[in-house]
Amino acid sequence: MDLTRRTLVKVPELTLIFWVAKLLTTAMGESTSDFLVKAMNPIVAVGMGTVVLFGVIAFQIGKDRYIPWVYWLAVLMVAIVGTMAADVLHKQLGVSYAVSSVFFATVLAAVFIVWHRTERTLSIHSIDTTRRECFYWATVMATFALGTALGDFTARTLTLGYFASAVFFAGLILIPAVSYRYFRMNEVLAFWFAYILTRPLGASIADWLGKPKYLSGLALGDGPVSAAFAVLIVACVLLMTRDDNRAEALAA
Numbered sequence: 001m002d003l004t005r006r007t008l009v010k011v012p013e014l015t016l017i018f019w020v021a022k023l024l025t026t027a028m029g030e031s032t033s034d035f036l037v038k039a040m041n042p043i044v045a046v047g048m049g050t051v052v053l054f055g056v057i058a059f060q061i062g063k064d065r066y067i068p069w070v071y072w073l074a075v076l077m078v079a080i081v082g083t084m085a086a087d088v089l090h091k092q093l094g095v096s097y098a099v100s101s102v103f104f105a106t107v108l109a110a111v112f113i114v115w116h117r118t119e120r121t122l123s124i125h126s127i128d129t130t131r132r133e134c135f136y137w138a139t140v141m142a143t144f145a146l147g148t149a150l151g152d153f154t155a156r157t158l159t160l161g162y163f164a165s166a167v168f169f170a171g172l173i174l175i176p177a178v179s180y181r182y183f184r185m186n187e188v189l190a191f192w193f194a195y196i197l198t199r200p201l202g203a204s205i206a207d208w209l210g211k212p213k214y215l216s217g218l219a220l221g222d223g224p225v226s227a228a229f230a231v232l233i234v235a236c237v238l239l240m241t242r243d244d245n246r247a248e249a250l251a252a
Helices: 016-039 042-062 068-091 097-119 130-157 162-182 187-210 222-251
Strands: none
Touching: 016 042, 016 068, 016 130, 016 187, 016 222, 042 068, 042 130, 068 097, 068 130, 068 187, 068 222, 097 130, 130 162, 130 187, 162 187, 187 222
């Protein structure tokens, strides 16, 4: 494969619906992962999820343009498998949330460094070659794993609970939003800052809704919560597909 093959930009525009869909996929990834590892052997669930993930990512990379349902399916699979990866480190291998948070933060930093040294940019507006898209998806996976560990660290290790953790991360995500709008924060920094924080925010919301009351949740169940998020994600993808089709028609 020619890793420098030119393509159209393969990521969506950064609109409000992008951020809504991103938050929903992070939340569904959390609840779906928790549901699957309880319904089957965690190691088997991770193995199967990883196979499906790489298949979906390959399918996404093989496309020559941004296609909403393909892109968001890939994001959702990253959310599910990234959550599983972080949870397996803690629950199966006994790694603390603090240590796993530092580990995944280090992995993310390494990906950023290699990506920037190779391509001289971290802007998602430059995702127009296969190699850059590979860096992009590696970064996305690292942000999901890190976000999962951070959300569990604040909720469980720091004993904030899920709702308080969601409020905490919602407050943090205002930093890049306000700084970019009013204080000219670097666009790339603001994007990745916000992107990383949507993960623990979405995970905290999903856990608050689905987990039992003795764990500070509302006890709605991981399965029903996942189904509800799935309906909302489908609605967002349909809206994005409609808008994408309209844009193509106008450009024709």
